[in-house]
Amino acid sequence: MSKAIALDAFDRKLLERLQVDAQTPIPVLADEIGLSAPACYRRIRRLRDTGAINREVAVVHPRTLGWPLSMLVLVTMERENARTVDEMMRMLKNVPEVIEAWNVTGDHDFVVRMLARDMESYDELVRELFAADDRVRSFKTLVVIRQVKDASPVPVA
Structure with missing residues (x-):
């Protein structure tokens, strides 16, 4: 269960993009949503730490x-x-x-x-x-x- 955290537009864009492809390189994600790579990395780490991102897996048929x-x-x-x-x-x-x-x-x-x-x-x-x-x-x-x-x-x- 995730902790209640405030999500801004950047967080929402990250969550939307990561749900489609969690292996997108951080520099590509950062460029797509308008952040620096370090800022993007910090946000992803916070989303993981708070449980907003529950887990990242390979989906096998x-x-x-x-x-x-x-x-x-x-x-x-x-x-x-x-x-x-x-x-x-x-x-x-x-x-x-x-x-x-x-x-x-x-x-x-x-x-x-x-x-x-x-x-x-x-x-x-x-x-x-x-x-x-x-x-x-x-x-x-x-x-x-x-x-x-x-x-x-x-x-x-």
């Missing part, structure tokens, strides 16, 4: 590493209390095939994005994670046919 299937699993807990939710969050964080998970409101308690090598491995995993767990009332799987839009930059405006 799952198929590259042998994960052709992607699913969204909607999980409904038997009883939703703080202990049960915390236990489920801890468990989901430790499963490599779970690449994203959200605790949500509405008809379901969790939305889980998972990867699988094939349907058999997916079936084994959901049986272990959800079907055999007494805390889980039900789960529903949505198999992703194609991704329509990749994760997008957060709007800066």
Whole structure:
């Protein structure tokens, strides 16, 4: 979670540009937004230190590493209390095939994005994670046919 910091126009331009390509050299960024390279570097470091920039990663296509299937699993807990939710969050964080998970409101308690090598491995995993767990009332799987839009930059405006 980021600390509340005041962002000026330069900070906003930096955040907008870095969300598109975090490997842009600082002199290029500085030139594009109208700052000196040292000032640009200091601002980026402050944005990182305050948590405004959460992390910088390489986004790898799952198929590259042998994960052709992607699913969204909607999980409904038997009883939703703080202990049960915390236990489920801890468990989901430790499963490599779970690449994203959200605790949500509405008809379901969790939305889980998972990867699988094939349907058999997916079936084994959901049986272990959800079907055999007494805390889980039900789960529903949505198999992703194609991704329509990749994760997008957060709007800066």
